Amino acid sequence: MPPYLDSRKRSNLSADDISWEFIKAHPEIFPIIVTEGVKKSLSLLQQGYVAIAVYGCNCLGAWELVPFVRNREVTICFDEDTKEKTRTTVAIAISIGAKKLKSYGAKVSIAHWNPSLGKGIDDVLVNHGAGAIDEILTSCQTLAEQARAAGLAKWLKRRGFTATITINTRYLNITDIPLGAESGVFAIRSGLGTGKSTVLLKMIDYIISHCGDLGIIALGSRNNLLLQQCEALNLYHLREHSAFGLMRDPSSRIALCFDSLHHYKNHLDCFDGKILIMDEFVSVLKHALTSSTCSGRRSELLDILDELIRRAGFVFLLDGNGCDWAVDYVMKIRGGESGAEKILNQYKNATAQFEVVSSFSDSGFVTKILELLPLYKQLGQSIAIATDSQKNAEKLDNLLSEMGYRVFRIDSKTSNSKEVKAFIESPDRNNYDVLIYSPSAESGVNIDLPGFAHVFGMFYGQVDSETQIQMLRRVRQVDRISVLCVPYKRVNQSLATSSNQFLEELQNRLHLDGTEGIDGFGDWFEAQTKTPRFEAWRGLAIDREFEQRNTTLCLLEMAKIHGFKPILVNLEDVKELGAKLTEISKEIALREAEGIYQARDLSLSEYLKLKSSFECGEGDRYALEKFKLKDSLPGVEFSEFWSAEGIYEIRKNWNKTKGLTLLWDLHNPEKAKAIASNRWQRNVAENRFIGDCDRTPLARIKYLQALKILGLEGQEFSEDSEIIQNIVKISRDKRRGIRSVLGLTMGGLAPIKWLSNILAKVGISLVSKQVKGQSRLYKFKEFSTLEKAFLKWISDRRETQYQQVIEGYQGIAKTDIKKQPPVTEEQGAGAEAIAPSPPPETPPDKPTKLIPLTHPQIGQKVALTRDGVTILGELLSYQAEFCRVHFPDGNQIVSQFELQAIA
Structure with a gap:
């Protein structure tokens, strides 16, 4: 034992007062440091630290350590090797060992240092003294902190932009752009308001003067930006200006959304030699690879985009958030990974005060807005509120309008109105106290006007951090920005932070989804994963996963990238206002449900016409929503469930819809397997993009069957019941799979709370009663009349799907979802209504x-x-x-x- 332990080690007791028994009895005083080898342990003991040596990194989780590490702080202090293979081996051993130590009750952290200081902690002591040891051991990180730091480093790296030319200027000039690039690709990363559009016009004029009028195709993801480009570059919007007849004109200038590329499917030669412009090009590629509006036809659209990129004579990529990965994607499609001219303008006009609030509730943030608004109005100033939620935009509009403020709102419900179109063309600030805008204005609306005192941002996880910053900066002249960043309540349980980890997890998931035995699956999967689009989509998926886990951190870092100095602040929730906001939200949702229910039924031709229209009214939007809802839930309009109340319930809790479907699958696993197998056969046959291939229920069925939750149907049970304790035991034994497949982590949850989380996955709730002298008893809550009707529709639909799968190879499906008999008294409703039914007889070959x-x-x-x-x-x-x-x-x-x- 050392002669003393100084205050840095949390004690100043003398050696005479200390023994191992004393150390074990006082975990609050003595953290334990685990080293690899006696020499290193003795070095730390000489410096007053309590150290234990293990022989080899694989001994880290040895049970012999339990008496020393239980319920106390433990720091793992292994060597910093320089060989990559050794580092990987040690890192794996630390990860496994640390989890075992945590299971023993230890709070684990890991010590790291620069290998240049010395390989082992004893080498650091010799080379740099005790001060270096103290600094290392006081700056340790937990496994979670290390994973977050590593993930952040990779997240930031993917936002890098390796420039061929770097400048720093308030406004771009054409002299900054070398127009002789062999590849014909020019990527410009320059912030908002630095003249990207102006210099683009000059670049086009230069090319036309030297190469002739080649024609232009401007590709975007939002029509607001494209319509603005049409004005600036003398373009015709394919749909708004009905420019279909110009497609084959070699010198035509056409702007269109990615989703409209299918119009060129049989006219690919129209791309030859054209000038391709992608303003906000990172957003365009994200939309192309991930937007739900492209699901089902993404492969076809991406194939056409590939042809456009390859055939274009010149490609101009502009974005304030330009990234290497997006430029690399374009270059790989064109046949090389280098040769693009990449211009980085480092100028950052970010002088506004920037504060971020992280909270699960928005009531405190709205209270802050309501406190400041009267003051700003008295000074003759306006505020702007950017939000990624249309429902939140409408909720705030209702609240503030009710209080007498003049509100101007731009979102998906108002974007086609004459007033909003006029505002987008020429923003003004004369007729409102509050401007509210949603992602409809994420691109294309630049409000460069004085008189705005404050921009508020309210983000609920619908858009990524780049888009959040873009939205906040649409109002240019402002001195203060305040942002509410609501953390995700539920995130996927993937922990992949590298491309290889992601690919491994994807393969495991697909294996669990029943892809074995699917003809051609292996070739399809290999072909999918060898493409630039898969590589880009994989990176976006990893980034999105990281952002969902670290919403506030990512927004803070993105603000720094754009030159702000953000600060993190806390606000208290205000329950009274929270209740008022909830009430307004419910009123809006009920009104929308009634509007959808009463809306006219659209034919396919009417739907396609309205969907592409720029002049939709409120009734048209309800009709579109009705068509999409009926299309997503075929036959639901013929069920007893179909009503305004039913529509409200579906839209309120879509996860319950999925849960009740999973409940049917759990009762009918063989039929669910047949339907899933058929879906994968179609995915492969149609060469569906892998990012659009939804998960089948097979993996979830497997783990839910293992938990034996159906054994609880019709029973009363307490927390101490044997069946509940078995569920807890199985959950612990299969915790990794349950976390990965069901997205649930047990942690320290009480058994009944854990069971409730599991049952929520299949749409079931619990009710309880207290019996005198006994433990509280629980049972499944009976389904409501509405839920029973929906369960009946689910059962009919899934039976129809199964029937069609069985008969699809031998004849025509005879079952029609509209002709199913009503549920009978004998059948009951709820779990009984979806109990396994015998598979239909296989019809004879026809x-x-x-x-x-x-x-x-x-x-x-x-x-x-x-x-x-x-x-x-x-x-x-x-x-x-x-x-x-x-x-x-x-x-x-x-x-x-x-x-x-x-x-």
Whole structure:
């Protein structure tokens, strides 16, 4: 034992007062340091630290350590090797050992230092003295902190931009741009308001003067920005200006959204030699790779985008958040990874005070707005509120308008109004106290006006940190920015921070999803994962996962990248206002549900026309929502569930909809497996983009079956019941799989709370009663009348899907979801209504003759054949060459020319 332990080691007791028994009895005084080897341990003991040596990094979790580490701080202090292979081996051993130590009750941290200081902690002592040891051991991080730091480093790296030319100027000038790049690709990263659009126009004029009028295609993700570009660059918007007739004109200037690229499917030669412009190009590529509006046809759209990038004569990429990965994506498509001219303008005009509030509630933040607003109004100033939630925008509009403030709102419900269009073309500040805008104004609206005192941001996880900053900076002349960043309540349980980890987790997930035995799956998967689009999508998925876990951290870091000096502040929740905001939200949701229920029914042709229209009114929007809801839940309008109240419940808690479907699957695992297998066959046959392949329920069924939760149906149980204790035991034994597949972590939850979290995955709640002299008893809560009706619809739908899968290879499906018999008294409702039913008898083989679909008819049986696989479906509606078809796993809109009729 050392002669003393000084105050840095949390004690100044003399050696005579200390023994191992004393140390074990006082964990609050003596943290334990675990080293690899006696020499290192003795070095630390000489400096007054309590150290224990283990022989080899794999001994870290040895049970012999339990008496010394239980319920106390433990620091792992292993060597800093320089060989990468050794570092990897040690890191794995530390990760495994640290988890074991945590299971013993230890609070674990890891010591790291620069290997240049010395390989072992004893070498650091010799080379740099006791001060270096103290600094290392007082700056340790837990495993979670280390993982977060490593993840942040990779997240920041992906936001890097390796420039070929670096400048620092308030406004860009064409003389800053070398226009002789061999690749023809020019990427400019320059902040908002630095003249990117102006210099772009000069670059185009320069190219035209030297190469002739090549024509322009401006590709975007939001129409507001594209319409603004049309004005600045003399372009025609493909839909707004009905420019379809100009597509084949070699010198035409057309702007369009990524989603509209399919119009060029049979006209790829129209791309040859064109000037391609992607303003906000990172946002465009993110939209192309991840937006739900492209799901189901993303592969086709990305193929067309690839052709556009390859065939274009010149490519201009502009973005204040420009990143290497996005430029690399374009260069790989063009046939090389280098050669682009990348101009970085380091000028940052970020002088506003920037404060961030992290809270699960927005009531305190709204209270702050309400306190400051009267003062600003008295001074003749306005405020702006940026939010990623349309519902929040409308809620604030209602609240503030009710209080007498003049509010101007830009969101998906108002963006097509004449007033908003006029504002976007020429922003003014004369008629409102509060400007509220959602992602509809994320691109394309620049409010460069005096008189705004404060910009407030309210973000609920719908957009990433880059988009948050873009939205906050749309109002240029402002001195103060305050942001509410609501952390995610639920995140995916993937812990992948590297490309290899992500790929391994993806392979494991697909294996659990029942892909074994699917013809061609291996070749499809390999082909998918070898493409630039997969590499880019994988990086975005890793980034998104990290942001979901660290929303506030990422916003703070992004603010620093843009030159701000952000500070983190705390606000108290205000319960009274929180209740008022909740009430307003419910009123809006009920009004919308009634509007959707009463809305007119659209045909496919009307839906397609309205969807592409720039002049939708409120009634049109409700009709569009009704069409999409019916399309997502085929046949639901024929069920007893279909009502304004039912629509409200669906939109309020979509997860419950998924949970009740999973409950049917849990009761009918073989049928669920057949439906899942059919879905994967279609994914492979149609070469669906891997990022759009939804998870099947098979993995969740596997773990829910292992937990035996169906054994609780119809029973009363207490927290001490044997069946509950078994569920807890199984949960601990299978905790890694449960975390990965179900997204649940048990931690220190009480058994009933843990059970409630599991049951929520299948739409079940618990009710309880207190019996005198006994433990509290629990049972499954009976489903409401509305839920029973929805369960009946789910059962009908899944049975229909299964029937179609079975008959799809041998004949035509006979089951129609609209013709299912009503639920009977004997059947009951709830769990009984979805209990396993015997599989239908396999119909005899029938020869099926397929002929061209020349005269589509509603209800007609049709076949879609892709890559040698034929799937049968029913024609729901059609318009021109577009047909909406019900297939076993859902509805699709496909070209008539891809379909065949059944003779």
